[in-house]
Structure formats: structure tokens, C-alpha cells
Amino acid sequence: MVVVNLLETVIDLDAIATNTRILKNLVQPAQLMCVVKADGYNHGAIPVARTVLANGADQLGVATLAEALELREAGITAPILCWIWSPEQDFAAALDANIHLAVVSMAHAQAIVKYAAGKPEKLVQTTIKIDTGLHRSGVDESQWEAVFTLLKDAGTATGNIEVTGVMSHLACADEPGNPANDTQAAAFNRAIALGRKLGLELPVNHLSNSPAVLTRPDFYHEMVRPGLAVYGYSPLADGNDYGLQPAMSWVGKVTVVKPIEPGEGTSYNLTWRAAKPGYLAVIPAGYADGLPRRAQNHVEVTIGGHRYPQVGRICMDQFVIDLGDNPHNVRPGDEAIIFGPGGMSATELASRIQDINYAVICAPTGRTVRRYLGGQHA
Ligand SMILES: Cc1ncc(COP(=O)(O)O)c(C=O)c1O
Known part of the structure; x- marks a missing residue:
């Protein structure tokens, strides 16, 4: 019997390829992390990941450990950053699979330090997700110094922790005129300066989601983190499609x-x-x-x-x-x-x-x- 699907999402991977190239051209020399959480915004994380990596993406971003491991199990070897996890979960399995876990609190930093101490042969790469004003997840400014110092000192002691950078998420990037954007960007710069003063190199820092990628080149730093734009949409109300193709x-x-x-x-x-x-x-x-x-x-x-x-x-x-x-x-x-x-x-x-x-x-x-x-x- 021929299977006829009565209801389909038809996903145009060529559109995703085009969007990736548009974003890469726009942001270079900054690196491009394409966000493929939520099963690639419901487009299928694995085919999307393969497509973006073949078209210029440098890294992949996901929310959960399961999303990260699914990509690894599919044979994807590119850097993957995961930012929603709990120290109570089996996060060691993700670190074993070379997933970069974002540190969003002191407890997360302590969990990473403990793992690294128990696996001296393993290089543990991490990004510190700092709160710059969204007040959702991310290390609160009052804790920046303590978390930076813990990771710096533990890294110096064990030699196997590498803090690749800091990241933060914008609350109002889809409202380009909102002063909260500049306030958050200034806090982000403060965090980078503090981290470097404390001896962290922080080579790759990132702040920008899709609307910031489309409107704020001054926020690019060394990497950007678009999701929605990869799939062909802008969240801005300016009526501009930026050449992106809905997939x-x-x-x-x-x-x-x-x-x-x-x-x-x-x-x-x-x-x-x-x-x-x-x-x-x-x-x-x-x-x-x-x-x-x-x-x-x-x-x-x-x-x-x-x-x-x-x-x-x-x-x-x-x-x-x-x-x-x-x-x-x-x-x-x-x-x-x-x-x-x-x-x-x-x-x-x-x-x-x-x-x-x-x-x-x-x-x-x-x-x-x-x-x-x-x-x-x-
Ligand atoms: C931490 C983080 N970075 C980047 C993104 C991508 O955002 P957007 O789809 O607006 O580009 C998200 C999505 O919500 C996110 O949570």
C-alpha cells in the first residue's frame, strides 16, 4: 500500500542552506553558532545541523542534554553548546561526548569542576552564561567574580578546564530601539573585562540572537547565536525579510x-x-x-x-x-x-x-x- 501523508511539514533544506550563508556573510569574521534546539525549531535537528554545518556554521547550540546527545549520536562532531541542564542530571555523559555545557550558576560551576577533577585526562570546555538583565537563567552579576575565580583557579590547578568565553541572552533585541539592549551589552562588556582581569582568556564571547544579528553588528563579539533567522524568519516588526527564506x-x-x-x-x-x-x-x-x-x-x-x-x-x-x-x-x-x-x-x-x-x-x-x-x- 502506498503511504499517503494527509498532513506534512515540508522542510526546504536549500532555504536553510541559503539562510546560513546569508548569516555567515553578514557576521564574518565573527563565528556562527546555529541554534537547533527544540528539534531544530521543529524542522528536524539532525538534517538542519548537517545543512548548516555544510554551509558555514561553526558551532551548534541546543537547550538540553538530550538534544546535544542526539546530535552526537547522529555522528555530528562539530562543537555543540548546551545551556539548559541541571547538576542532578547525568551531565557527565554529555561532557564525555565533548558537549560544551554552559555554566548558569555557582552550582553548575562546582559540578563542572568536580567532573574535571575526576577526569584529569579530559579537556572540559565550558562557557559561562551570565545574566546581563534578562533575569532568567545565567550567573547573577553579584556572583560573576566568584564563578569566574572558581573556574579560573580550578583550571589552573587541574589544567583541564577551558573557559571558552561568556555568553548572555538579550531580553528586548526584537525591539531595536529599546535602551535595555545597550544596557545589557554594556553589562556584557563589563563581564568580559572582569573575567580577563581575573585571568580568564575568554576568546569566544557571544550575545546575539537573530534580531541582534540582523540589527546590531556592534554586538557580534567573536560569535553570534541565531536560531529563528536560520529557519527563514525575522522576529522584527520592520517588514524586512533580510533576504531570508522560510523553510x-x-x-x-x-x-x-x-x-x-x-x-x-x-x-x-x-x-x-x-x-x-x-x-x-x-x-x-x-x-x-x-x-x-x-x-x-x-x-x-x-x-x-x-x-x-x-x-x-x-x-x-x-x-x-x-x-x-x-x-x-x-x-x-x-x-x-x-x-x-x-x-x-x-x-x-x-x-x-x-x-x-x-x-x-x-x-x-x-x-x-x-x-x-x-x-x-x-
Ligand atoms: C540562549 C539562546 N541563544 C540564542 C537563541 C536563539 O534565539 P533566536 O531564535 O531569537 O535567534 C535562543 C533562543 O531562544 C536562546 O535561548
Whole structure:
């Protein structure tokens, strides 16, 4: 039996390759760390990692230990930095696999020092993630000196700890005019100066996420850390796409086309009723697949280059669109783009449902099957 997927994310790896090259050109001579956390922003971490590394990325960034180890297990040998872990986890397995773990607190620094002391033959590379104003994770400024000193002294004693740099994360980079950006950048510079004064070399420091990469070359330091831009989107409200190409399309195949008479309703609670005779079509994507129920009345799918509004309740597994008189003869099996190139962009859908494009591209799940175009997806 031929397997026909009714709901797919189609991932264009050539778009990811193009975006990587654009970012690399923009930031050089700074290095490029591409962020592939959350399964490569839902594009598939392994194929994305291979694609970005083949197109100029120097390093990979992930959130969790499992994400880091998945890349190593796939045979990816490039430097990988992981910044969400707990000393209670089996972080030794990640260090054994040469994953760079970010130190986000004194407890994390102590855990790394203890591991390094027990493995004198192993070089342990780490980055200190400092808080410069986001007040999320990261070493608080009151602890900078203590953490820097601990790692410096332990490194001198054992000879196998290398602090490759400091990193920090911006709170408001998607608002380029927000003074918090400069305040954080100044704190970042203070931390580098303090670390160097205490004897750390800190050769590779990084602060910039996608919006800072696109708007603040003065924040580049020795490396940048974009995620969203790699996948083809900007989080800025300036309407500029910076030449980036969205890589994901979410596509459902029409399962049913049926007539409806004036006054008849569709989907749960019959919240929409036909004003005139026409046709409806059913798309097999629902809230179990990541299309939020609150998106009701905000989605327009594109079939054969024509847009059709979603009507009535979004259900668990499907939703309904209004074809009007069906002038373009939509039929079962036709592809309906829910968002992505050729249809409504993830950014447009996000603004219609008061969300952000990050969340829209991370949403497709459930029965959605991923399919790749181009690139290196072996
Ligand atoms: C620490 C860190 N660096 C970089 C990124 C990439 O951010 P963006 O997708 O905005 O480029 C993230 C994502 O949230 C992050 O948490």
C-alpha cells in the first residue's frame, strides 16, 4: 500500500542552506553558532545541523542534554553548546561526548569542576552564561567574580578546564530601539573585562540572537547565536525579510469536498452557517496537530494559489474551509497550505492569532509528518 501523508511539514533544506550563508556573510569574521534546539525549531535537528554545518556554521547550540546527545549520536562532531541542564542530571555523559555545557550558576560551576577533577585526562570546555538583565537563567552579576575565580583557579590547578568565553541572552533585541539592549551589552562588556582581569582568556564571547544579528553588528563579539533567522524568519516588526527564506510549509490534503445549503452550519456548535449555496472542504489538521482552537476565523489556507477562509470550530483532527461556489474546482487530494511559502506566512498567521512566528513554526505536531526537500537529509 502506498503511504499517503494527509498532513506534512515540508522542510526546504536549500532555504536553510541559503539562510546560513546569508548569516555567515553578514557576521564574518565573527563565528556562527546555529541554534537547533527544540528539534531544530521543529524542522528536524539532525538534517538542519548537517545543512548548516555544510554551509558555514561553526558551532551548534541546543537547550538540553538530550538534544546535544542526539546530535552526537547522529555522528555530528562539530562543537555543540548546551545551556539548559541541571547538576542532578547525568551531565557527565554529555561532557564525555565533548558537549560544551554552559555554566548558569555557582552550582553548575562546582559540578563542572568536580567532573574535571575526576577526569584529569579530559579537556572540559565550558562557557559561562551570565545574566546581563534578562533575569532568567545565567550567573547573577553579584556572583560573576566568584564563578569566574572558581573556574579560573580550578583550571589552573587541574589544567583541564577551558573557559571558552561568556555568553548572555538579550531580553528586548526584537525591539531595536529599546535602551535595555545597550544596557545589557554594556553589562556584557563589563563581564568580559572582569573575567580577563581575573585571568580568564575568554576568546569566544557571544550575545546575539537573530534580531541582534540582523540589527546590531556592534554586538557580534567573536560569535553570534541565531536560531529563528536560520529557519527563514525575522522576529522584527520592520517588514524586512533580510533576504531570508522560510523553510517550512505546513500542508494538508483536502479529504472531503461537500455542498452546503443556506442556513446549514458546519463543525461543532454550528458557529458558522452558509449564507448561500456553496461548497465546503475538510482539511485534516486540528488542535491535536498544533492548530490552536483559538485560531478559529483567523486561518486562510491556500489551494492552487487561491486563499480560502477557515470556518466554524477547529476540531481535534480537522477543520473546514469555505470554498464559496468552488470556482477553481478544489477536489479531494488537493494540497492546502496552512502556512508557508505560497500561502499565508507564519508571521502573518502569528499576527492574526496574537502569537509570534517562533510559536507558529514550533506548533505543527500530532499526525504531521515531516518531508524534506533539497539539502543534506541523509
Ligand atoms: C540562549 C539562546 N541563544 C540564542 C537563541 C536563539 O534565539 P533566536 O531564535 O531569537 O535567534 C535562543 C533562543 O531562544 C536562546 O535561548
